[in-house]
Amino acid sequence: MFLSIPYDTKKVFEITSNTEHTITVKTIEDIYDTFDVIVIDGLYKNWESLREILLKSPSYIFNIHESTNNRNGIDYYDCRCILSPKNSPCLSYIREIIYKHFNILTNSDVKDLVYSNWFYLLKNKTSSYALPHVDCFDTYTNPLKQFTILTYLNKEEECYGGTGFYRNKYLNSVYPYNKYGLDYSNLTQLCPHVEHYQPNFILPLNYSREWKLIDYIPMKPNRTVIFPSNIFHGAYIPTNAYKHIPRINMVTWEVEKQTKDYIVR
16 A cells, blocks of 8 residues: 555646636735735645645654744644645746736746645644744845745635734834834844744734734635735634644745746746
């Protein structure tokens, strides 16, 4: 009996026709900041096969050795495996969508790979808020623009919460910087709970002091969400929702392309 799952990348990453999926844009407004989130429903034709592959593939415990404060593998499992959508047009299509809305030409920031992001609780937690974070730390000083592309792969009855977008109350901004010159390096001194490798979910008291959930995109099977990577975001999970089943996402990143001869296909 084979333990691995042989699969055809072109088939499992096949995308639906333009009439079979929908593309909407949600503009999220805060006190000082406004940004757009692209939502694609029904993009992947064989999303259940993708789900099965990610569920059964060996997955490493993410950042388990990065910090003495890391609770991964103790309070929860936050795991990754890596897949390649080679021979599928899915990433090219996503680049077209980014270009059409944001007018930015991009290519993969991770060599055309996609990563699973599955989360499973081992102990009870006291908060619905994962630690807000950004996926790129240099965007506020580097002119390159980066986008996070996230796809939910849970079944309808397994979807709880979604992806939240946050304002940091110290910076009073959804970005890791503000107009007064404070940036992420200042924030890690003022607001120690911003660090990635602290316990995964922020305590309610720290959350109320440091963060404001300004909006969120609800989870839905085969829903793909595209947003700027330098926005504070995090999993919004109702308390203890994933103690019996894992939360399964697929994620990749696109970054602004610098060569002038890039052509969107």
